[in-house]
Amino acid sequence: MNAKGGRQVASDWTLAHRLTAALAGAALLSMLFAFVLYDRALARGMRQNAEQRLNRASHAAKLLIEDHLAQAEARYRAVAATPQLRATLELAHGPTTKSLAEQIRAQQGATSIAFQSSRGKLLARSGLDSIALDVPAPLRSSLVVVQRGVHASLSIPIALSPTHSVTLVALEPIAAESLQRWSELCGAKLIFKEPGESLGGELAAPVERWGSVGLVVAADLAPERAALRSGRWKLAWAGMAALALTLVACTTVARGLVRPVRQVQHALALIGSGDLSVRIASDRADELGEMARDVDWMAERLSASRGEIAARVDELRRSREHLTRAQQLARIGSFEFDLASGELSASEEFWTLFAAEDARKGLSADQLLERVHPEDRDSVMEAFRACMKHGTRAHLDYRVRLPSGSEHFLQAQFHLLALADGTKQRVEGTVQDLTERRRAEEQIRYLAYHDGLTGLGNRSLFTERVNLAVPQARRRGTKLGILYLDLDDFKRVND
8 A cells, every 4th residue: 555655646746747847837938928028019019109199299289380370370360450451452552562561570570571462463572582472372371491490471361352352471480489389398399300311219200391391299219218128127037036936836736736627627618518417526625625616506506597697698688679679760879989999889770870781890980981971071070089088078960971872960969988087988979860850940941931832932031131132232332122023812812
């Protein structure tokens, strides 16, 4: 018995050593594999974070430039609205117009002020003579580079009469202090970059481009590189400590782990195949015995709850069918947009409203946006961006054009859902078809202003048209005539 017991112990030790060596080797390979993956993911993540930071800085720079141009346009529109300026331009006297341009340039601190006719002819100019004015007005306001200086180029149309207009073209310098302040607000340096020019170790994102000169935001990657080196060292030390602990743990538990684990594995395999009558009936007093008894308890619970699970699954299926039918009757579709993954999920009725070929597969975001009416597309995107950025609830009506050529009216309501810590999670909402309601409203509006028998405009329409035509004729200095046509006894016939 002792010899037999000795051989059994030796066999157990050999298996334990094999298991220890296998687990230690697996742990080492896993650590190396995890180190490589984590290192690459860390490097990629840091670069992506830097790029996202630059993209946000680029977007912020664009907004700052647009705000600066908008404020400058507002100032010059106020100048263009003064009676003195309009009277001078209507006079069309060259020296006087040039004097006016010099006065505006001095008041506004502009580099150059010019007046240009609607046909592109230069009427007067004050300041630099190198401004290109051969592009027909109005020009789009933007930043330009003139004599290696950054300027705001503004174009303000001035309507002197219905057939005569003049464009005020202004060139204002952008001070270096403004660029420095914009860089501080964006969190990255604003740099004007020539084609092929290298920025060294900096990462850049474009903001605007004018000819061969581009405005970019740039940031140094030195902090990211230092953080990456520090992360690699910490990961290496953590991996070595984990390997040492793995060796100790494997040596301790390997001898008593093989047989009960295989019993549990066999029982779980039978349970997984549907045989819930299997029982291990272990009498061990340690954790492995508890695990075996838990497996027996799990088999009993699964056997008892199999019918309950089937009933709940059937109830859930019926609930989903009821919800689908309710959405179909109300012409309402629901959707969710995951902000983390960018995935859009929606009900079948939602895709039906947008005439998707397959209601289960749906449409891509680009295809969905293409079916929104071009005139309503910007308002829909602006409402969606405001909801994602500020968490505001959206409630708007818009039109869609389906592949069949028909045009429908939809009403969308959506809001932002966030976690308890304020992290933005997803946008969810509903879309309802209002086409029939709109048609009914248009019919009611038509009947309110037209006679139901003849289809001619009634007294309300006549009064509204006259109230609009009389002030218009008075402003234009034209005459207004009204033709009165009377039919004898028409009221009695109509009644």
